[in-house]
Amino acid sequence: xxxxxxxxxxxxxxxxxxxxxxxxxxxxxxxxxxxxxxxxxxxxxxxxxxxxxxxxxxxxxxxxxxxxxxxxxxxxxxxxxxxxxxxxxxxxxxxxxxxxxxxxxxxxxxxxxxxxxxxxxxxxxxxxxxxxxxxxxxxxxxxxxxxxxxxxxxxxxxxxxxxxxxxxxxxxxxxxxxxxxxxxxxxxxxxxxxxxxxxxxxxxxxxxxxxxxxxxxxxxxxxxxxxxxxxxxxxxxxxxx
Numbered sequence: 059x060x061x062x063x064x065x066x067x068x069x070x071x072x073x074x075x076x077x078x079x080x081x082x083x084x085x086x087x088x089x090x091x092x093x094x095x096x097x098x099x100x101x102x103x104x105x106x107x108x109x110x111x112x113x114x115x116x117x118x119x120x121x122x123x124x125x126x127x128x129x130x131x132x133x134x135x136x137x138x139x140x141x142x143x144x145x146x147x148x149x150x151x152x153x154x155x156x157x158x159x160x161x162x163x164x165x166x167x168x169x170x171x172x173x174x175x176x177x178x179x180x181x182x183x184x185x186x187x188x189x190x191x192x193x194x195x196x197x198x199x200x201x202x203x204x205x206x207x208x209x210x211x212x213x214x215x216x217x218x219x220x221x222x223x224x225x226x227x228x229x230x231x232x233x234x235x236x237x238x239x240x241x242x243x244x245x246x247x248x249x250x251x252x253x254x255x256x257x258x259x260x261x262x263x264x265x266x267x268x269x270x271x272x273x274x275x276x277x278x279x280x281x282x283x284x285x286x287x288x289x290x291x292x293x294x295x296x297x298x299x
Contacts, residue, residue, distance in 0.1 A: 077150075088139040089132075112190070119208075144167060246287055
């Protein structure tokens, strides 16, 4: 049976998938390398989080501490490898939108890295200790909080990385605006819905139900939303051409 030669579109798709596969392999290698390095700092990271939050930790299983250290090592690998991971993602966008290359892509990459680390350290220094302290206030004379090491590590990593990702909001808005998915005018007219959405997200993600800790997340997110609107105004093109 005679097979028709592959079209240019299918050849381009196969080439794109091959590049994506290579990029994923490289990202996995980078994360693995930093995770191995991070294992040697995992115990210090656990002790830092312990003293930083004042939580009394307990291990309720023989391998629990080991698994917690491995989780911290993997988190270190993702954290340290995030700039390269993000670069690989943007290179994938460059394949779909050839004009998204050179200085514009490098600026997006640098800003995204800065915002991710800013969100991570904002949570580490502000939200996490205040939130944990609030929750521990519910201890009483008949209740002593002994927190599982595994659950403590999972709790901390969840909020640290969640804040890092959420701080990418303005860049996501700018990028979606350039792709034509979002329009600045519509977002600006519906600020009240954005405030409502930000409040709901903050209420779900913050570890405490009080207004103060909710504001610690909601106010920065709203400021990032306004920064995104400003960025969309400066990038008025409707698509990547």
